[in-house]
Amino acid sequence: MIPVFRKTTAEPPPRQESGDTGSAATVQQSQLFATLTERLEPEQPLSVLDIGPGVAATLEFFSAYRCRLQFADLFDLLPMAATEEGLTEEQKQQQLQQQFTEALALPADARFDLILFWDLFNYLDSSALAALSQALQPHLHKGSRGHGFVQRDRQKTPPDYGYGVRSENSFTIKPCTRQGLQKHCHAQASVERQLQGFTIQRGVLMLDGRLEFVLHAC
C-alpha cells in the first residue's frame, strides 16, 4: 500500500471551546481519525492504548464501545536514554527498549487494536522512536492501527498539547508545559523508517507544522 501524503489548507485553526474561559481548551479538527473510528462498531470489543495520560474526553468517547482503554502516560517518564557507559550501540538500543517496556507496563498478553501517539514522537529522537516501536511489537496484531500527531516543520513551534477525543472528527486540545524535554521534528519518511511494525497509511500536514498520521501494522 502506497502511503498517501496530502498537504492541505482546508484544516481550520484551533478554535476556542465555547464556554471554556480557563486554560484555553481548543477544538482541533481531524481529517484522519474518522477513518479509524468509522470502522468501529459499538458492539465490537475494542482494545485501545493511549500513550498519554488519562483524559476524561477520551474515556467518554470510547465509553460508547465495548472497550478496554489503557493509558500508559509515557510523558511522565521522559526523557528516556541509555545511561550506562561503555555500551555498544546495540546494547544502548536494547537498554532503551527495556526502559520503554518497563514504562509501558503492559500485560504480556495484551494486544491492541488502536494505539494513540499524540505528540509523543516530538520528545523522542530516532533511536528512542525505534526502541518504542520494538517495545510495542509484542502488543500488535495484523489489524492494529495507530493515530498520532508529530511536529514535522522545524520552522514552526506550536505549543505542547494535551489531547482528548471530542468526536470522530475533532480533538479537544489544551496547551501544557513539558519543561526540560528536548523536542525533535520528524518527517513522515523518518517516522516510517524508525517505527518497526508500522507503515504510515496516510499523513496530512497541518498549518502549524504538525503532521497528523494513521499507522497500519505490517
Add this chain to the structure above:
Amino acid sequence: MFDKKTDDKQSKPATSSSQVDRGDLAATSVTSPARACAMIGSTIHIKGDISGGENLVIDGKVDGTIDLSSHELSVGKSGTVKADITAKTVRIDGEVQGDISGHEKVTVSKSGNVRGNIVAPRVTLEDGAKFKGSIDMDPGNGAVAAPKAPKAAEVKELHKDNKPGEAAKSAS
C-alpha cells in the same frame, strides 16, 4: 481509630454489627442506625486487609486490600491507598495504587491520582484527574482479564485489511 460520621447529631449507643479487619489489630465494630459511614482519619496508617458492611471514607493511609462489595468507598484528598479495592461505588479524591473493581461506578475526581486498572460499568475521570492504567468498560469481558493474544493460526487467517477490534474478537 475509625471515626464515625453521623447524620444526626445525637450520640447513639454503639453495638456490634460491622467489622473492619486490619492486620494485627483487633477488629473495631460499632453500629448506629443513623451512621452514614466509617472513617479512617488522616493520621491513621493501616497495614492489612479491610472488609466491612458499611460505607467507608479513607483520609489516612492504607496498605493491603479493601473489600466493601456492597458499599461505597471514598478516598479523601489526604487519603493514600496501596491496595486492590472492591466496592459497589468508589470515589477517589486522593491517591490510589492498585486495581479497582466497582460493581456500579468508579469516579476519579480532579484531585485524584490513580495508578492501576479499573473495572466498572461506569467510570468517570474528572478534568484534571491523573490516571495511569487500564479501564475496562466491556461488561462482557469478565473481571480484569487482559486482552488475550490471538493464536498463531488465528493471526494467519486475519485478512490484510482487518478492522480494528480483532484483538478482542480473537480473544473471545
